[in-house]
Amino acid sequence: MPSNIYDLNLDKNPANYQPLTPLSFLRRTADVYPNRIAVVHGDVKFTYAEFYARCRRLASALSKRGIGRGDTVAILCPNIPQMLEAHYGVPFCAAVINTLNYRLDAAAIAFILDHGEAKVLIVDREFSGLARDALALCKTRPLVIDVDDPEYTGEGSRIGEIDYESFIAKGDPDFTCVMPGDEWDAIALNYTSGTTGNPKGVVFHHRGAYLLAMGNVVTASMQKHPVYLWTLPMFHCNGWCFTWSLSVAAGTHVCLRRTEAALIYAAIDKYKVTHMCGAPVVMGMLINAKPEERKSFSHSIEFFTAAAPPPASVIGAMTASGFSVTHLYGLTETYGPAVINDWHEEWNALPPDEQATVKARQGVRYPVLEALTILDPDTMQPVPSDGETMGEVMFRGNVVMKGYLKNPAASKESFEGGWYHSGDLGVLHPDGYIQLRDRSKDIIISGGENISSIEVEDTLYKHPGILEAAVVARADEKWGETPCAFVTLKHTHQNLTAQDIIAYCRENLAHYKCPRHVVFTELPKTSTGKVQKFKLREMTKDVG
16 A cells, blocks of 8 residues: 555656666767767767767677677777767676776786776777787687777787777667666676775766766756866776766866876867866866976866866966966765865955965865765764864765675675765864875874874975975884875975975974985876875885
């Protein structure tokens, strides 16, 4: 019996209920704006009608090869049109897209291909050597499809059974796309950039991808027909789901094979770019570009950054260069960014330095995220909203992953207590905005005192001679741990010494928080711009 009158004969049916999927965005835009430019890459341009047809050809060709629901299609490509097409064409035949980080080594790629049971591998010619080495190590034997991008002029060979253009030519441009029967169906598989052991496979569902893609449009203030420049790798959380977001607003994807300052400024000038995303390393690239690499532009560009909290000085420099910086935060397990530093008009009255400091906070939840908080990980109780008491950042909602592929123990642990445990430590400010203090493993405990490596790094970044900085714990017989700073100097300040840096820190920090050692070096990073602190911790063993 129905529990109330609203349950009586009011059932789901095809007329009033359809599973949510971001695939519907492209179908609509191709119907409404068939002649608008969807993708630009070098001399190649595709309208939305052409882009949709190519995606359907890919789905059809895959389907003819027996690829369907629950099958994994891996792709090893840079930010090129084929990568975008795979984000629609693969799930259009009910398969799951697995974008591969081309900066991993062959052993890691082999593990991912085996763990994800890849049935197909689409590989760009630039990475043919990497793919060949990985295939020699793995047990799975996927169908290999070569991509020969005309914008690539370097070395590399074809290693597959067929090239991409020939493969999709066999597909039907009018293929009837397979929409998910259940929005909980998997749409994408992404692997975390683990620093120890094998990476974990994070599974996205159609519902979450739909919501996060829509959330991006809202939080990025995307009006109709934005022009988005691809400086963020599409392999990173499916490009933070912007691969699907642009279809919501009938925008143009400007593909960029290499992320270099000169190429970025040239694209901004040529295509009047309105939006772009990138890690702090991209911001550093832009604000430190040589005069001959720069192009002047009169419009403001919305720039979204995540990864490590950007130093206030970097945000200030970006703003002065014409980029309106918004700080996002999230993890692979939250489909990319799920937290935004939403700006308040009254903050415009703050001095520039204070504005930059406020912008460096992570912020509040996306409209499509149900809950975000800071909890004591032991008691699962909220911490005081005093901006000082640290706890663990926790998420809850529809833009949290299904779980880790073939790893129920890790899934259970990460969802303990009905929240997703991020592993990030932060504080809750009185206005409800969160701010990261560190990864739980990166907190430095010196003489019983907790030292935030982020706080020390932010101080270092304010030094006019420092280009990049990272701080990790170094073992110390007396104190247990002390901060050790790794610094990259600007070319105009190569005469700075370690003692100069330490003295500067002592003028701006409590003395116990100051680095005891400073190492001048280039910082090791992941492909998404995150500093690989585990490598720096290893390097501290050689610091005298």
